Amino acid sequence: MPTGPTTRARALDAAIELLGTAGLRALTHARVDGTAGLPKGSTSNWFRTRAALLAGVSDELAARDLAAVSGAPDPRTADELVDLFCATYARAVGPDRTATAARLVLFLEAAHDDALRERAQQGREVLASWGAHVLGQLGAHDPHSAVVAVAATYEGLLLHAIARHDPTDPRPPLRTVVRAVVPGP
Numbered sequence: 602m603p604t605g606p607t608t609r610a611r612a613l614d615a616a617i618e619l620l621g622t623a624g625l626r627a628l629t630h631a632r633v634d635g636t637a638g639l640p641k642g643s644t645s646n647w648f649r650t651r652a653a654l655l656a657g658v659s660d661e662l663a664a665r666d667l668a669a670v671s672g673a674p675d676p677r678t679a680d681e682l683v684d685l686f687c688a689t690y691a692r693a694v695g696p697d698r699t700a701t702a703a704r705l706v707l708f709l710e711a712a713h714d715d716a717l718r719e720r721a722q723q724g725r726e727v728l729a730s731w732g733a734h735v736l737g738q739l740g741a742h743d744p745h746s747a748v749v750a751v752a753a754t755y756e757g758l759l760l761h762a763i764a765r766h767d768p769t770d771p772r773p774p775l776r777t778v779v780r781a782v783v784p785g786p
Contacts, residue, residue, distance in 0.1 A: 612633050615634075616658045619632055628655070633654070656720060662703065675734075675735050679780060682779055690758065694762045694763065701763055708721060736748055747782035751775075758775070
């Protein structure tokens with residue numbers, strides 16, 4: 602007999618949906634239950650407090666990000682890296698737009714919440730380590746500074762695409778910054 606997502610997974614999906622479509626104020630246990638089609642009180646069985654729910658959403662989004670990176674082969678050229686960023690960007694502003702908006706909501710909330718900030722930092726360190734490794738393999742002179750520059754460009758484009766519905770093609774700016782940090786052939 603096939604089984605569907607667990608109650609916990611359904612609650613997290615609903616919480617991401619609420620954060621990404623209606624913002625932080627929309628996130629309540631009751632609204633998560635309703636959005637997920639769960640019996641009243643189900644979400645609070647898994648996440649007793651709002652802080653625990655925010656932490657659960659943060660952890661779930663980080664796990665999704667890490668799964669996406671860990672499954673892909675490392676780019677072998679600067680152009681392949683740009684292609685990877687553009688494909689990731691297209692998913693982030695397309696089919697995963699709601700999850701991306703939820704990430705940005707949590708990112709801003711982390712400015713006022715030490716626990717969320719710590720979670721965001723841990724996820725960032727894992728992704729930055731992967732990025733520095735890839736950029737180092739591609740010949741970046743200072744991979745750690747290079748990953749900061751590339752990530753800032755990517756994240757800025759993403760923020761504008763989500764918050765302002767900016768249709769800017771990410772390829773030219775990403776190509777520019779990657780070429781600036783990775784020496785040519």
